[in-house]
Amino acid sequence: MTPHLITRLAPLAMLTALPACSSPPAEQAGDQKAQADAGAGLAIESVAAREVDNVPLGSVPGTISLPPEARVAVTAPFAGAVVRVYVIEGQPVARGQALGLVRAAEPVAIGGDLARARSAAALAEARSKRLTQLADEGVIAEARADEAKAELEQARASVAQFARMASLGGVGADGSMTLRAPIAGRIAHVGVETGGGVDTVTAPFVIEAAGAYQIELQLPERFAQAVRPGMAVEIALGEGGAKPGGGKIIAVSPSLDPATRSVMARASIGAAPGVIAGRNVTVTILGEGRGIAVPDRAVTRIGDTDHVFVRKGELWEKRAVTVASRGGGLAVLSSGIGAGEVVAASSVAELKAMNAE
Secondary structure (H helix, E strand, O other), X not given: OOHHHHHHHHHHHHHHHOOOOOOOHHHHHHXXXXXXXXXXXXXXXXXXXXXXXXXXXXXEEEEEEOOHHHEEEEOOOOOEEEEEEOXXXXXXXXXXXXXXXXXXXXXXXXXXXXXXXXXHHHHHHHHHHHHHHHHHHOOOOHHHHHHHHHHHHHHHHHHHHHHHHHHHHHOOOOOEEEEXXXXXXXXXXXXXXXXXXXXXXXXXXXXXXXXXXXXXXXEEHHHOOOOOOOOEEEEOOOOOOOOOOOOEEEEEOOOOEOOOOEEEXXXXXXXXXXXXXXXXXXXXXXXXXXXXXXXXXXXXXXXOEEEEEEEEOOEEEEEEEEEEEEEOOEEEEEEOOOOOOEEEOOOHXXXXXXXXO
């Protein structure tokens, strides 16, 4: 080998003899700084974890309905013709408020029967007194006085019967009847119009009581044993909608529907803007006990475990957690994080990708 060639290969041999290594220590220390810088470039919303009572068990679909006793039908005691209608559907009414005026022929006849019954009762009373006096004097037999007393009782019963019939519906002397609201509420149905007819078996007015509603729930099979009467519930009525308070489970069916694999339940709820019978809502059932709540969007799945990203100085630390329940936009954690720790509630996918690299 020539001296010139040896001189050219010597630097290459020296480079080959150097030990192999990864990034220098300075570069390794810079990795965390790079993560902090990358995290700082994200618009990350941070939220402090908080301790909560009444841990949500979950959310289920429900339909708002009226309690069985909340709907009342107003009927006419006699068939007749509608003279006036004072209300329209959807109108609120007070108890005792006039709904409509009906005129019927039968009350006029009943008024005549009542007058005749009162006259007959007066005659029977006078006859009974006279025969009783004669029986006491021994002029007639006691049996005749007893018969007169029985006739008097029958006459008085007829008077009471016709008087009750005449008082139904506030019947006037001309046969007019004013139909009134038996409860305060809202007119749900008006089935008559001026000039039309009414009978005694069809309700011309239906009133729905105000202030109380129920929700019919379908509980998944996994909730069947966990949900009990008395548990609190919440419903959210859209963007910026009201959250009626005081809701609670009032009944849970003891059997499972084999077709839907669900259990029917019923909850009460207070009145609020947007609470309308027939509306479909999502109901969050609140259980008992305490837990650590974070926004549901803060929890992400990494592998087979749920994680959140916890703020540690300038870094976001990946932390494994156990989710006890989800509902109402919250995830309640039973382990992995404490109250007051700050978690990332946005850009979670970006943080997850950064930690995977």
